[in-house]
Amino acid sequence: MIGQGNDNPTHFIDAERRSGSGPAEKEPTISPGTVLNHTHRIEKLVGGGGMGEVYRAHNEVTGQEHAIKIIRYEHANDSRMVELFRREAEILRMIRNDAIVAYEGLFRDERSRLYLVMEFVDGPSLADFITQRPLTVDEVRRLRRRISGGLVAAHDRGVFHRDVSTDNIILPGGRLEDAKIIDFGIAKFADPTVTTMIGSDFAGKLSWVSPEQLGLFGGKIDARSDIYSLGLVLAAAAIGRPLDMGLSMADVMEARRRMLDLSQVPEELRGEISCMLMPDPAARPQSVREFLADPIDEQRSPPHRSRWITLIGLFLLLTGGSGGYYYYHHNRESGQSDWVEIPPPPEIDTAKFQQAVNDVLKTFGCSRLSVGYSRVSGNQVSVSLSGFVSSEADRQQLQQRIASLGYIGEVTVGEVTADAVSVHVWPMCETLLVLEGSATLGAQGAPLIELSHQDGIYREGDFLILNVRMSSRFDGYLNVAFLDAEGSVVHLFPTPRRQENHIKAGGTVVLGTRADQAKPGERYYPVESPFGRNMVIALATPRPLFTQPRSELEPAGPFLEQLRLALATAGENVFATYTFLTTQAADVQPLGVQGAATTNK
Template sequence: MTEPHPGDAFQPGDVLNNTYRIEALLGRGGTSDVYRARSEISGRLVAIKVLKAEFATNDDYLVLMTREEEIREIRHDAIVRYSENHRTSDGLVYLLMDYIDGPGLDRKLKDGPMSAEDLLTVCKRVGEGLQAAHARSIVHRDLSPDNIILRDDDPAQAVVIDFGIAKDTNPGAETIVGNEFAGKYAYAAPEQLSGNTDARSDIYSLGALLLANFRGKSPDVGANPMEVVQKKSDPLDTSGVPEPLKSLLDRMTAPDPNDRFQTMSDVLAFIDSGGAEEALDDATIIAPPPKTDVIAEAPSPPRPANPTPADKSVQKQSSGISSGLIVAGAAVVLIGGGAAAFFGGVFGGGGPTYPAVSPYSLVIENLENLPASASGFVPSADMQNALVTRMTEIGGATDLTLASGEIADSWSNDVLAVLDDISTLDDWQLTLNGNRAKITGSTSDPAVLTALTARYPETWPGALDGTIEVALTSLFLDPGDVDNILAQYADCGPVFQIGNPGPVGYGPDDPVVVKGTLAGEASREALQTALEDQTDGRDVIIDADILNPTLCLVENYLPEAPEGEMEITFRDGASGQEVPFGDFVVGQNPVIDVIIPDDVFTGYLSVSVLDVSGNVFHLVPNIGRADNSINTLRDGRDGAVPLRVAFSLDEERPDGGIAFAVDGSSLGKSKILVLHSDAPLFREMRPTTESAVGYAEALSERAATGDQLIRSLDTRILTTSQP
């Protein structure tokens, strides 16, 4: 934890948005600070990142904060889950995210070296998360030990918690050797010093921070800009690192991006293989001729954009005249052959030559609840047109760039053949980096899965190679999956399914109906979205009461008990007419009756009103009506007995009887609670009126005793509004 200062944006105890109470300052950054806070409604811990006041009106930083919020589209356990941005009444902008409890790798770095085994586990976990980010064209750009946390101190539960809001764009930002940036640039890839960043930069940074944690000390970044640039051009020192971690780090942190692993998929494949050496590619390596004297040197052929190992600088050779003539003749043949090949279309197929790119990437996807798309590089207009046609047929879009690269001549046909094979999946994604491919998707048809796995990954079309991950899904939706979602979004008491989905779950046309209580419309919308994302197009109906923070606070402390048969009715005190929906306006006098069922003769009845203003009124028992046994309340009457708990202003009422009228000072929803228990709910009489917080604490203390005395809990909402 970091000690708070008087000038900090928030102080411990502050409450944001009437919901999140600040508990501690977790850390300070160049542009933002991070706090731990707890929801006063659900009790859930969250992390809150707040832009410092001087940046809160800067459009550059607001754009960065918005982009960070959009990371919530990445659904992976290794990427922190973001919520949304908010602005306080005095203009401070903050971002909500999950709170991850555990040490950061920066803390582990200070504690000393980590084992190679643990670091390989961290690399695999973080690599899988970054793979998901890169698939959405999101590059972290700022990986360092301080933004990777080990949940519960478990390397297998590493989580990336920060996606680059601290990357300054202002001209006045500190240089790479400034106080704030020295630690960051210790892990930055060399190309980032000149402003170039892609997925390979994340690979470098991850490798560099893993090496630092293996050694137990931060890298030496240099004392001035020239030293930084020089050190970044040198390979990192991995001497003493055991295999396969050494080879992994060497390949991840090569100074030249082209010499690194090109994708996180390649990193993960290396780890999964246990560090097995990759097969040599098809490039031909030509051995140099014997050294001879050169009398006349022929001009060297033009160097290609991406030289192969055979394209090393030509060394002067010294021996005899005849050898010199042979070398010169060979050069002439190469130049002539190159020109003939170019003009004859051997290299370019007779067509235009497009700019070379690396890595040569293409992502084509048709995912559930997202529009189909194809984005990346293609080698020809024919391939571009073919993908545009296919995406149009399934209602998708394209963002394709013509480019050349290190791909096989048959690449276009090979990719289209894979698309033909995977089009039978319910949803799918094809990711390509050069000739390396990955298929992910799902199907509810076992025959489709069998057919695909019989071919892939052993036999890819043409020159392609790669992996396949296809899941078999059911036509039926498991109610347990719905319960898991409801548990995540229940922020104001229980939320539950109603109806009978059948013995095998929800069928394809069955609606999912949910009841319960939620803290607000935002909670309802978030739950609706989460359920729709997971219920495969089924109708989702949320029939939940939207409560206020006071009601939610108590709701989370109410004992778990089944609904009983205690009926709660409302009437207008002036007219005596029933108010079936419990809606009253300013000036009306609500009358409340609880109907004791005809078969209930034992136990105790407790009736309270949780008022919209934050108070709790105890109707039964209270000081004037202390005896709340069912026997006493029945007063010798048989059958269903109405018990008046809130009276008309005009009628005579017993000691302790409460009557009230609606005024305009506090309008909204109040909740009537009726608890039927085997013994008195509390050992001491509660005051007639108390705060919701006090009542919640009393319920919590009672629950801690472990007594299973609650038979049932019945509730009803009373709503007040302007006429």
């Protein structure tokens, strides 16, 4: 909980107003000309993804060009995203190879957002390059050798990329021999003691992921997963477009269970690429090092140079449209070679099983749950749960009840995982449901909440101070509230003493201060009992959210009921964001960053 001191709650910092009031498509969050930490002058936005934006910047000290990757505003308080960002920096610092984009350092900007400084690679992505023409056989082999060298460097340090794709390979000046791998944002460590924020959750782009990244063939992700994705990249490079890997999830899964059609790949390359695309990782080359041999000699390599040779012409002849596939296995130890057939799994009807699972999900109140299915073998299907429930007991019961379904229809329940199910007690769980039902969460139009404690942990005697920044896309009305696990709501903005809450685009509201620094009438919020997990929400609306001022302190139940009604009539362009924080007694051992990340699941 937070206490309340004095009456005048807020003061303002006016941000520079951008020209125009309407939203702009792909508007950069950093304006060209901005200088970060007196060193890097931003020149232009060159790309972006779900986690961050990438800018070209000029180093004012050295005169070099750099790439700046900065975490998006909407993720600045998301401990999961922040940890992914830190992890990418750690990986790039560990791995030094000419085929991997060079790392310069990890810094914070003036608003405490993390940003990576990297080598600026001026050139097209492989995805863009092959839209002009496919690569020749020799070019594909040279590209394979170059990228394999970078992956070997990563794998030797126990890092698996998990997102090898044509988008993540850049060609400096269009030169294949200088190709570089980028974006280690979702990479995985081989060391089981090193956890990642994604863990065993799905990571990667559906068009490029390996079968095991979808939970097939045991779901173990290692170097062979990158080999499969690299095989898809090489096939795409050879024909000038990606292979058809399915659009629906069912088609995506099915494509990973069978041998892919490489009939349009040049005949000289089919055997070399098809061995990389074996559905079962045990049937693929076990190390990327096998692709570092002289590519000119690949076609006449003796058996000791290559463990696997897949004969596509014979494969097509033998399968005869049966749906199975064959591969040619040469065993180094015995010297024996033989054909091995892997038949496709028979179709099974999962409708009754999925209905039974959905019936279980409906019994949990104050929750939002989704489920993914992976066929392990035969009629056994594993279940992966995600979302949130309102208690740890519910999370455990959810997992147990689905596991106890046993055999339904034609399906036997396999492993049931609930690692991606978070626990949000009431009123936080209901608050999330209200916001998700009527507002756009975490989009570029949403406000940004910046806590004074970046790890999200406040101890007794601390003061809650936060900056809330309005989106640069439009003016609007800002509402900020604090909710605790005891069911109380403290309205931080507006308040009875400061009812005007219309904020200009890009404007920042500073909420709270320290008691010893408070000016007469200025509001401060000391941390006091009860302690636990708390939530701060911020909403931006095109018109006032509530018709009447709300009491500065009120129960969560009536507030959420009124919030639901207000959002239902608020119209379009309603944006919201939220963050969690933990309050602790003064004698509790403080947690580090990893503890904060766990708290904010």
